Amino acid sequence: MLQGWVYQDSELHNLVCNPEAMARNAPGIHFIRCCLFVLILFYCTFTSSAEDSPRPITDQEIREKKSTCYEDIENGLWGWQCTSSSIAKENCALRCLNAVCYEHIYGDDPLEEGEVDYKRGREFKFCMHSVLDNSTLN
Numbered sequence: 001m002l003q004g005w006v007y008q009d010s011e012l013h014n015l016v017c018n019p020e021a022m023a024r025n026a027p028g029i030h031f032i033r034c035c036l037f038v039l040i041l042f043y044c045t046f047t048s049s050a051e052d053s054p055r056p057i058t059d060q061e062i063r064e065k066k067s068t069c070y071e072d073i074e075n076g077l078w079g080w081q082c083t084s085s086s087i088a089k090e091n092c093a094l095r096c097l098n099a100v101c102y103e104h105i106y107g108d109d110p111l112e113e114g115e116v117d118y119k120r121g122r123e124f125k126f127c128m129h130s131v132l133d134n135s136t137l138n
Helices: 009-017 019-024 026-051 059-074 086-097 101-106 118-130
Strands: none
Touching: 059 086, 086 101, 101 118
């Protein structure tokens, strides 16, 4: 007999090994299977959408990444041309931050010595914030 939620050993054996007993309990088993399927479906839907939802990069993340880019440039990982001048270093750091945004904003006209271009700087920052795939920043 069923005592609470626990089956007696003989009843469990009958449910598992006896096709007639399984047929009598089929509606209950189907209900449990359907509930488990729905729970698994919801779990997969909500966990994958939360993990995969893209978000724009923050100003703090940009600063941290740029700092890492400067370190890489100083260590020679970007080649001698990136250490030849301060403006070359800045162009390389911007390219390191995001090559797509750099090509879009500065590609045809890179920064020149003594140039301070606030407009393109804001455009580059906007581009960085608009990037949906943060993996391009790595």
